[in-house]
Amino acid sequence: MRIAIMGAGGIGGYYGAKLAASGNEVAFITRGEHLRALQARGLSLVGPGGDIVLPQVEATDDPSSIAPVDVVLFCVKLFDTEDAARAIAPLLEQGGVCISLQNGVDGQHRIGAVLGADRVLGGLAFVSALIEAPGIVRYNSANPSIQFGEADGAESSRAQRLREACASAGFGAEIVGDIRAAQWLKFIGLSTNAALTSLARKPAGVVYHDPDLLALARAGFAEAAAVAHAQGITLPADIVEVLVRRHQRFPADMYASMYHDLARGKRLELESLSGLIVRSGRELGVPTPVHAMAYACLKPYLHGSQS
DSSP states (O other): OEEEEESOSHHHHHHHHHHHHTTOEEEEEOOHHHHHHHHHHOEEEESTTOOEEESOOEEESOGGGSOOOSEEEEOOOGGGHHHHHHHHGGGGTTSOEEEEOOSSSSHHHHHHHHHOGGGEEEEEEEOOEEEEETTEEEEOOSSOEEEEEOTTOOOOHHHHHHHHHHHHHTSEEEEOSOHHHHHHHHHHHHHHHHHHHHHHTOOHHHHTTSHHHHHHHHHHHHHHHHHHHHTTOOOOTTHHHHHHHHHHTSOTTOOOHHHHHHHTTOOOOGGGTHHHHHHHHHHHTOOOHHHHHHHHHHGGGTTOTTO
């Protein structure tokens, strides 16, 4: 398959390296020092499941310079969604599809508003990864995977082709019938984890084992779940305890990606995480005090440490 990775940071770098190593034609779209390193030295992937060194990769900051592709894995930060969607439009001219692997629950809808809903599938990335240095991506997950699905729940041929490519690349891939519910299931945990590891400046090994922080986590999970229920999303009845157990099994040194952005003085995805929960709660009449507190406390860093 011909695959473009839009946003070749930790997430995109991991999946792109695996897909390239298994024989797919992969082009990485990124910028800055990371782009220059990819062009000069290739990409190195380092982590517990084994390392991959790709001495030469196709990398650019201009999506229009890449021939049309079969699949775009869309891995940009949520605040860059619309601009990035416009930039990849030429890549889909011959019937290609965009898979959103972004953190939130509204990415594919925002991309679809630019490219057309029929060109976009919702997706989920299950890997902890970051750029350790330009040209080097480190991942910390033992068994990374992705999920994706059509809006109507159909198991389409284009989804099947991507699943087969992922399986050949050595990571799990599942076509999900109700991708919206699957996204909310992850988002409830992700948004709360982002809020608490960022506020506490401490990893999962502290946040989910300290009784006071754990109480905040339970409340944050419950608030986000209540917002999902109010929108008609079907979730397990014991969703809060399921998420508590899951997060207590996280590697002790794991932080949410938003914490790493905060620590580096970068722009935050806050508006599409706790911010989305707070806004949706207000619209639906659902109280969200934990996420409102997190949003208020982190908002001064929304545009980076200089804001």
